[in-house]
Amino acid sequence: MDHKPKADHGFIHIPCNELDIFILSDGYFGIGYHQPILAPDIPQNLVKNELRNLYLSESYFEAPITTMLVRKNDRIILIDTGEGFYDEDNAGKLLHSLTAAGFTPESITDILLTHAHRDHIGGILSKNDEMVFPNAHYYISSQEFEFWMAGEPDFQKSKNPQGGKQSIPIIRKILSTIDSRLTKFEMGDQLFSCIQTMAAPGHTPGHIIYTINDGDLSITNVVDTFHSPLLIAKPDWGTQWDIDFEMAIENRKKVLEHCYKNRTLICSAHLPWPGIGYINKVNDQFQWIPKVYNNPFSINLKIDMEVTSV
Numbered sequence: 001m002d003h004k005p006k007a008d009h010g011f012i013h014i015p016c017n018e019l020d021i022f023i024l025s026d027g028y029f030g031i032g033y034h035q036p037i038l039a040p041d042i043p044q045n046l047v048k049n050e051l052r053n054l055y056l057s058e059s060y061f062e063a064p065i066t067t068m069l070v071r072k073n074d075r076i077i078l079i080d081t082g083e084g085f086y087d088e089d090n091a092g093k094l095l096h097s098l099t100a101a102g103f104t105p106e107s108i109t110d111i112l113l114t115h116a117h118r119d120h121i122g123g124i125l126s127k128n129d130e131m132v133f134p135n136a137h138y139y140i141s142s143q144e145f146e147f148w149m150a151g152e153p154d155f156q157k158s159k160n161p162q163g164g165k166q167s168i169p170i171i172r173k174i175l176s177t178i179d180s181r182l183t184k185f186e187m188g189d190q191l192f193s194c195i196q197t198m199a200a201p202g203h204t205p206g207h208i209i210y211t212i213n214d215g216d217l218s219i220t221n222v223v224d225t226f227h228s229p230l231l232i233a234k235p236d237w238g239t240q241w242d243i244d245f246e247m248a249i250e251n252r253k254k255v256l257e258h259c260y261k262n263r264t265l266i267c268s269a270h271l272p273w274p275g276i277g278y279i280n281k282v283n284d285q286f287q288w289i290p291k292v293y294n295n296p297f298s299i300n301l302k303i304d305m306e307v308t309s310v
């Protein structure tokens with residue numbers, strides 16, 4: 001077949017007031033069947049049943065890796081950097097999406113890291129250990145930095161301590177390489193007068209979610225608070241990726257309730273692309289409602305939501 005459709009732009013532009021927001025794809029990851037990574041302690045028939053209720057695949061779990069960029073006057077702020085070269089088959093496409101959106105790696109002035117898992121910081125260094133974004137200054141919560149860099153990280157409250165430990169060397173290498181250009185902030189701080197950070201611990205100790213505010217517009221990125229519509233419907237089924245399994249459940253439920261009550265427009269690192277939408281509740285069960293996208297010929301997604309606060 002010599003028919004070659006062209007579908008590789010990998011980004012969405014959200015025009016705001018003073019700001020421009022871009023949702024950028026880094027590609028995706030696939031882990032085969034959902035369990036045991038998601039819902040590790042739940043009988044398989046219940047999980048398959050719920051996947052079926054949600055019209056999700058009962059045989060494989062794939063999730064996008066999605067990052068965000070905020071342009072505010074001369075600041076070009078990238079939020080997370082994707083997998084980098086660690087999974088070149090499916091991911092590491094951030095530079096492609098960035099270029100398509102009209103930015104160069106050199107133009108990035110600031111990089112806000114939501115937490116230090118590899119699919120969020122893997123794009124900082126090239127295979128040859130060079131800085132991919134040579135002019136960027138970095139930001140991470142001090143809790144997150146401390147957890148990975150001071151003493152031995154504790155994975156006792158995770159459902160997969162071994163997997164957690166394996167990630168330490170790469171994370172330490174990346175964070176120590178950028179340490180001289182890294183600002184550690186407190187969870188709850190406001191950055192760049194438009195990004196409100198909020199503590200969302202459990203997934204990692206210093207995991208943040210953040211809200212971009214621009215006049216009467218706002219969008220909250222819940223990052224890794226839920227990795228799939230399955231964990232929105234069943235927040236207490238949890239995931240082995242969470243360093244504190246129970247705390248992550250508690251926090252996930254809190255964020256879901258808050259977003260539902262406030263009709264918060266959210267986006268996320270791993271919900272189905274482009275991962276923009278709302279949380280609804282039906283018969284006491286939360287439900288993912290993707291935001292409608294009406295013009296497939298435009299890269300612009302119009303938003304006109306009410307202001308919400310974190």
Ligand SMILES: [Zn+2]
Nearest residue numbers: 117119224269
């Ligand atoms: Zn992630």
